Amino acid sequence: MYYAPNRAMAQSYGNVDKNSRIAAANAHELVEIMFEQLLLRIDRALKCLERGDMPAMFQSRARASDILNALEESLDFDRGGEIATTLAVVYREASNRLNAAQGAETEPMLRGAREIISEISDAWTQIGRK
Template identity: 40%
Template sequence: MTFQSRIQRASRYQSIAKESRVAAANPYELVAVLFEELRETLNLMIESARRGDDARIFQYRAKSLSILNGLDESLDFEVAGDLAQTLHIIYTEAAKRIQMDARESSIERVESAREMIHEIEKAWTAIAPFN
């Protein structure tokens, strides 16, 4: 088995594991999966930017913005009120930072967006209903 086929096989296993996790998840766990996926995607975007891989940067940027949009659309302003509004502002700011194009400062902006989201992810994990 070649190295490339091992990577492809591992990638398929990871994909199946994520799909299984999502299929069995409750709404709380789905949001946790989105935060995890967003963090991983932002990490890949930063790595791609450091390598100068523009194609991957655009791919990961699009995925990150899509996840942020999903998180934002899931906010219930009637139930969560001020908290939902605060999260909306944070998600909007994170999206702005991810969209910046200046190469040198882009990495710093994406890192700051990742940190903003990571803080929310930690809080979400801390209030886990199964903890």
């Protein structure tokens, strides 16, 4: 009985925190937030899959795809050179895996996309700490 109101309150606080972080973030931190949200969406898709909630899984997968598209669109190929091109290839591969996450291949494809993005996210975080 108390679960729904508490969950709504927690989500509200989470949104305030996320929005505050976005408002105060520099360009590097914005990309870091996008990676966090992307991994969160993939994780949610996996949890929904485990519960058998396919509509929610597809919704989370679609949100993850939107974030991947935004990351790819933010690449500066003129200044980023080979790194930007490599990231575009990585983002497309992750996107292909998300889009192929159907039927019996749903879980392995979601996990594969998460693994790819997790590696890039970890590297991005390390760059920001230097």
